[in-house]
Amino acid sequence: MWFQGLFPSNMCPANASAYTFYGIMFDAGSTGTRIHIYTFVQKNPEQLPELEGEIFESVKPGLSAYASEPKKGDYVNMKYQGAETVRILLEMAKEAVPPSHWKKTPVVLKATAGLRLLSEQKAQALLLEVREVFEESPFLVPDNSVSIMDGSYEGILAWITVNFLTGQLYGQNQQTVGTLDLGGASTQITFLPRFEETLEQTPVDFLSSFEMFNSTYKLYTHSYLGFGLKAARLATLGALEIKAVDGQMLRSSCLPKQLEAEWHFGGVKYQYGGNREGETGFEPCYAEVVKVVQGKLHQPDEIRRSSFYAFSYYYDRAADTNMIDYEKGGVLEVRDFERKAKEVCDNMDMYTSASPFLCMDLTYITALLKEGFGFGDNTLLQLTKKVNNIETSWALGATFHLLQSLGLTH
Numbered sequence: 001m002w003f004q005g006l007f008p009s010n011m012c013p014a015n016a017s018a019y020t021f022y023g024i025m026f027d028a029g030s031t032g033t034r035i036h037i038y039t040f041v042q043k044n045p046e047q048l049p050e051l052e053g054e055i056f057e058s059v060k061p062g063l064s065a066y067a068s069e070p071k072k073g074d075y076v077n078m079k080y081q082g083a084e085t086v087r088i089l090l091e092m093a094k095e096a097v098p099p100s101h102w103k104k105t106p107v108v109l110k111a112t113a114g115l116r117l118l119s120e121q122k123a124q125a126l127l128l129e130v131r132e133v134f135e136e137s138p139f140l141v142p143d144n145s146v147s148i149m150d151g152s153y154e155g156i157l158a159w160i161t162v163n164f165l166t167g168q169l170y171g172q173n174q175q176t177v178g179t180l181d182l183g184g185a186s187t188q189i190t191f192l193p194r195f196e197e198t199l200e201q202t203p204v205d206f207l208s209s210f211e212m213f214n215s216t217y218k219l220y221t222h223s224y225l226g227f228g229l230k231a232a233r234l235a236t237l238g239a240l241e242i243k244a245v246d247g248q249m250l251r252s253s254c255l256p257k258q259l260e261a262e263w264h265f266g267g268v269k270y271q272y273g274g275n276r277e278g279e280t281g282f283e284p285c286y287a288e289v290v291k292v293v294q295g296k297l298h299q300p301d302e303i304r305r306s307s308f309y310a311f312s313y314y315y316d317r318a319a320d321t322n323m324i325d326y327e328k329g330g331v332l333e334v335r336d337f338e339r340k341a342k343e344v345c346d347n348m349d350m351y352t353s354a355s356p357f358l359c360m361d362l363t364y365i366t367a368l369l370k371e372g373f374g375f376g377d378n379t380l381l382q383l384t385k386k387v388n389n390i391e392t393s394w395a396l397g398a399t400f401h402l403l404q405s406l407g408l409t410h
């Protein structure tokens with residue numbers, strides 16, 4: 001794999017031998033914090049660096065779960081504090097990167113929807129703690145190395161990752177693919193419009209020009225905050241309209257009838273349960289869930305005729321229900337999610353022992369794809385977790401961008 005045009009050849013001294021360098025990217029997502037340690041090799045000065053591999057690790061919950069008290073937290077054990085999770089993951093980076101490279105290896109953390117949903121004060125307090133952990137580390141800490149990422153970058157950088165890994169950003173005959181990311185708190189859709197009408201019919205803030213690998217891409221991208229899978233559970237349960245959630249039982253026809261349980265998300269405790277008296281099953285569930293998306297998302301016509309790469313919770317729920325192989329992924333049509341949602345919701349007792357939310361999640365994915373984005377029943381979705389053993393995440397695109405901005409080959 002080549003970084004076409006990423007590093008100008010004049011940055012590579014003549015006669016340099018094979019040179020290895022590293023980049024560390026933290027993804028502070030709403031449900032977990034992950035570290036991606038990328039290794040690049042420049043084999044000779046004439047050639048562009050190659051992405052050699054990735055070390056990936058994750059911890060749960062995400063930083064936003066530590067929002068109430070960033071320093072001490074409610075947790076007895078210090079290591080469960082938010083910034084501590086970053087420190088633990090950084091230890092892995094020390095194992096992976098040889099000490100002689102520490103000082104020139106950049107480390108960056110980008111937070112997504114979990115922190116976007118917190119108050120500015122709480123989010124900044126958490127980020128400050130992380131920044132301190134970075135400063136104490138032996139790695140290169142660039143300016144603004146700890147931040148909340150803009151939602152449009154999240155989509156663009158994931159699009160860059162997928163299209164780079166599938167070889168669509170270099171060489172002849174580039175046929176880029178669109179990407180769908182479904183996080184815990186937000187969801188992104190990104191593609192390169194093929195038709196002039198799409199550009200004309202799209203609100204300007206859904207279009208972003210982005211330069212990478214010596215090309216400029218004018219992408220359709222949007223991040224919908226509050227439309228991630230877990231945020232959608234809360235919206236379906238009506239938890240977002242209620243001010244004092246404490247003590248209130250939130251009921252839904254998407255949950256097993258007899259269920260009553262507690263759920264923690266974003267530092268808040270929710271109590272939820274099934275519709276003891278009323279209906280359960282796909283139809284009433286769909287009616288509940290569709291209200292969360294209907295009329296709230298922009299529907300670009302051209303996506304009905306294209307196929308998309310889908311990952312994160314699209315992948316997880318498809319794998320959980322054996323629609324795809326957990327390791328290899330697979331190709332599905334939008335209607336496959338609907339079929340599975342019906343099967344699970346109408347036989348709730350058989351399916352929901354692993355997760356009581358399985359019916360609601362599959363129904364939400366169906367509603368989001370069909371009523372939200374406006375995909376057709378037969379739109380193809382390529383469910384992918386890794387390409388060539390590299391995670392399909394915005395983190396690789398973000399690392400390219402970082403290395404490009406730092407001009408860091410040596």
Ligand SMILES: O=c1[nH]cnc2c1ncn2[C@@H]1O[C@H](COP(=O)(O)OP(=O)(O)O)[C@@H](O)[C@H]1O
Nearest residue numbers: 029030031112113183184185186312313391393
């Ligand atoms: O590096 C990765 N590779 C594959 N999936 C990932 C990676 N990072 C996060 N995910 C997936 O993203 C989903 C969780 O979303 P996240 O916690 O990032 O919420 P957010 O994007 O709304 O902040 C899960 O399905 C998780 O498996």
Ligand SMILES: [Ca+2]
Nearest residue numbers: 029030112183
């Ligand atoms: Ca994410």
